[in-house]
Amino acid sequence: MLAILGFSMVAVFMYLIMSGKLSALIALMIVPAAFAVFAGFGSSLGDMALAGITELAPTGVMLMFAILYFGIMIDAGLFDPVVGKILKAVKGDPMKIVVGTAVLAMIVSLDGDGTTTYMITISAMLPLYQRLKMNPLILPAVALMAVGVTNLTPWGGPTARAASALSLDMQELFNPLIPVMLAGAVWVILSAYWMGKQERKRLGILSMEELGQPGEEKSYLTFFGTAAVSEEEAKWKRPKLIWVNFTLTIVLMAMLILGVMPLPILFMLAFAIAITVNYPNVMHQKERIAAHAGNVLAVVSLVFAAGIFTGILSGTEMVDAMANSLVAIIPDSMGPHLPVITAITSMPFTFFMSNDAYYFGVLPIIAEAASAYGISPIELGRASLLGQPVHLLSPLVASTYLLVGMAKVDFGQYQRFTILWTVGTSIVMTIAAVLFGVISL
Structure with a gap:
């Protein structure tokens, strides 16, 4: 039930912003709050939202x-x-x-x-x-x-998370990914x-x-x-x-x-x-700060609104249910092909959830399942990184709001324009990974 609610929440959110019916700022706050109340989490709504905002606070300060x-x-x-x-x-x-x-x-x-x-x-x-x-x-x-x-x-973030989650050697994980x-x-x-x-x-x-x-x-x-x-x-x-x-x-x-x-x-x-x-x-300093206040407000407000979204997604454990349900639908016959499956599914996985949730919550589960088929964790770690081009387009990525704000474009229009190009990037990298023997088919 929680998984269905989670996917429904993400689907409604994406529809509202991509159709232009709500701005990303409003949808990030209204949609998760409505679903949390509907799911019976109304009494803990405030705590979950505040936890998400607190977690993203350093990011908001950094962007400011x-x-x-x-x-x-x-x-x-x-x-x-x-x-x-x-x-x-x-x-x-x-x-x-x-x-x-x-x-x-x-x-x-x-x-x-x-x-x-x-x-x-x-x-x-x-x-x-x-x-x-x-x-x-x-x-x-x-x-x-x-x-x-x-x-x-290795210093970009996702690779470090994959290495940490699966206890992998960074050089062994990253070097084959260069080609x-x-x-x-x-x-x-x-x-x-x-x-x-x-x-x-x-x-x-x-x-x-x-x-x-x-x-x-x-x-x-x-x-x-x-x-x-x-x-x-x-x-x-x-x-x-x-x-x-x-x-x-x-x-x-x-x-x-x-x-x-x-x-x-x-x-x-x-x-x-x-x-x-x-x-x-000092007066000049005040003028310069005031001149950039509009950009700061537009970006930082979206970051804190995203904190409500992620806080509720995690606090209600919808994200865990979504991860487990997706892993469960992989049939046993597809087990030997888990590296390629991981590369492909990392696109929607990392789009709908944060990198932390994916690499520390989902990836270890997939790696454990893959071990039964003799697939090494290092191969799963490499495969899990190939969906990152799509991840960056997620509404959960704070820097994307900065990009959209500076370029002065609508977030929904931008997603519609860019999504196929980023999916193409991930597919090309997955094909290259198979051809270079970085992951097995």
Whole structure:
């Protein structure tokens, strides 16, 4: 019964946001609360929701100060030279712009953090998409696809969870996945090429003259037309501090990868240093914080709303019932094929539940069942990671709300546009894993 309620809750939630009948923010709060009351958990509704919010609180804090930090870096002009280089390379060709987006996102996302990847990629590329009037859904779709591949790095999160849950050696788990990730990267580039070709057909290639490319003596930012830098924006630029800001950002990324301290604290301290160095005047600091308050509110409110959803899903034990029911329907005759089955089912599993719930709750059950057929846990661990490109599109992933918010697109429309591309990424990586002998058929 709980499993049916759980699947029904997820189905209703997805229908409401993808049909545009409710915003993601409202649906994340209303739908689970209604199902919890219907299932007879009304008396513990508050405690379950609060537990979920508490669990996601560090993520909310991290995103708040990450947005503020990168907002300050953007205001100060840290990424201006990056966009300038990209502009020279892609010119007015939509195909090159989309492929450039994929390459940039994959390079940046090697640090294993989707949040910073989205912030840098969207900040660098969004003005180009806006100026050429390209489909705004393509930018976040390609960025997410790129992160879905590089998210398999040992420091990305899912791989560490799989290794911990099954007590596996990280090197033995990850190294065979490298050619699989390369195959996924090729798919992302080819997908970006195809999307770009479609946009090129629709829009054509614009010359630099048509785009209003400035002369060498002018700022390249005047290229962006409606997004051009106004006098108000120009006064916040700090070109003399670009190397200071660059060094600060590199140090931040290094400390993030090394795990020197929790991410929320890292971003809080980095933001404090960044705003003090770039805008020592207190009134200026208040103005910059106020300028980014809208982005902060839009993203963080969704994170805490998602806390209610996950808190109720876990507190009612619906997520456990859903996991057990899905594992139970696998017939014994399919036992020898569990690695491929795990790779395929990891897409819906990790879409409908958090990585923690899947890797620490579901994966050990599957691994135990697979042992009866002589299948090693290491093979199941690798297979379980192949659904991660789809997982990132889940409404339970906080960084996806940041991506959607920065790209200024509707969450439901974005999911409809991106879902088949991410499923394609997982399928390509699964086929590559079988061909390279990473998992058995």
